[in-house]
Amino acid sequence: MNAEVAAATAAPEKKEFWRWQENTWYDETKNWKDAKIITCGIDVGSVSSQAVLVCDGELYGYNSMRTGNNSPDSAKNALQGIMDKIGMKLEDINYVVGTGYGRVNVPFAHKAITEIACHARGANYMGGNKVRTILDMGGQDCKAIHCDDKGKVTNFLMNDKCAAGTGRGMEVISDLMQIPIAELGPRSFDVETEPEAVSSICVVFAKSEALGLLKAGYTKNMVIAAYCQAMAERVVSLLERIGVEEGFFITGGIAKNPGVVKRIERLLGIKQLETKIDSQIAGALGAALFGYTLMQKQAAK
Known part of the structure; x- marks a missing residue:
């Protein structure tokens, strides 16, 4: 042998050997306390979970970690990981959107949105309005998504x-x-x-x-x-x-x-569009952006 x-x-x-690096980041040049609207996206996937914070429509911070034994705890732990870093509490967040495999089991979410819609929206933010075809390679599935210049899904497989x-x-x-x-x-x-x-x-x-x-x-x-x-x-x-x-x-x-x-x-025969943002947070980022849009609509009423 x-x-x-x-x-x-x-x-x-x-x-x-399989254990990939978990990651927490936030924009140290900004103070979340200055934001008028703070929204959060929680993406509970089969393998990883992410919590993303968006302040006034802009990415502020995130935590990406391994999904645990159940979706509610994974959602809580993902969010707690970033809140602990910046001194934030759940009541400081105006709106929370759950997405991913465990989206209906995010106990503090105001709304659940499919990961397909959220990945399209997140990719639009990360790659710009030129993004048209998205490949989401997750922990247990693959999705091919078409979207328009605003990140709205037009087709998927x-x-x-x-x-x-x-x-x-x-x-x-x-x-x-x-x-x-x-x-x-x-x-x-x-x-x-x-x-x-x-x-x-x-x-x-x-x-x-x-x-x-x-x-x-x-x-x-x-x-x-x-x-x-x-x-x-x-x-x-x-x-x-x-x-x-x-x-x-x-x-x-x-x-x-x-x-x-x-x-x-x-x-x-095509190069992918580049981004400096962690590709793994696309779903949670899209969810947080949807939350921001919903808050804007509420404020306009």
Whole structure:
């Protein structure tokens, strides 16, 4: 048994290679106490949860963390994480919108809005009004979304049959290869020649195939590249069913994986629009922006 296979089949170490970096941020140049309207978006997904604060229609801060055992606690913990940083209390927030997998279980939300609408709205803010086609690669599903220049959804397709080709699938490969998840994308390009995509990205079969490739002499980097290529091909087939327009934008945690993103771009022949904002908060950001719009409408009455 060669070293690569032995490492992948050995008893798993205590280290959780799949664990991505949780993140909290806020705009230190602004004071939330100066805002007239403060709204919050809570995106409770199957893998991650985000709380985003918007002050007078502008992104102020967010907290992104792993989803816990239940949606209500995940929502509370996500929001508490950013409120603790800035000295805010729940009663300081004017309106809360829940979205994502657990949107109906956000106990303090005033309204629940689908993640498709929220990702479109968030992508419009993050990528500008040129965004027309959005790929949301979440923890357990993929969505292809068309929107107009205001971030309103005009069409969408969804593939949620299993965790294959999603964030959770990449976490499984990370643990199998015993390589930190943040390193998978860059390492997928450290190969002499681009390998063929694995034939199946069903998590169960992909693990078996990955071990088979290691036994056949593939390096870990080659296996990772083959899996990234398979993920890219899978989502591109979804995008091609709905049609890809100029103004292509990717949201979700997988958007941080260049091994998948660059292969998607190569297959489509289109570069994604860039943003400096964390792609993982798009849904919660869109929810907070919807909350701001609703508050404005109430004030205008």
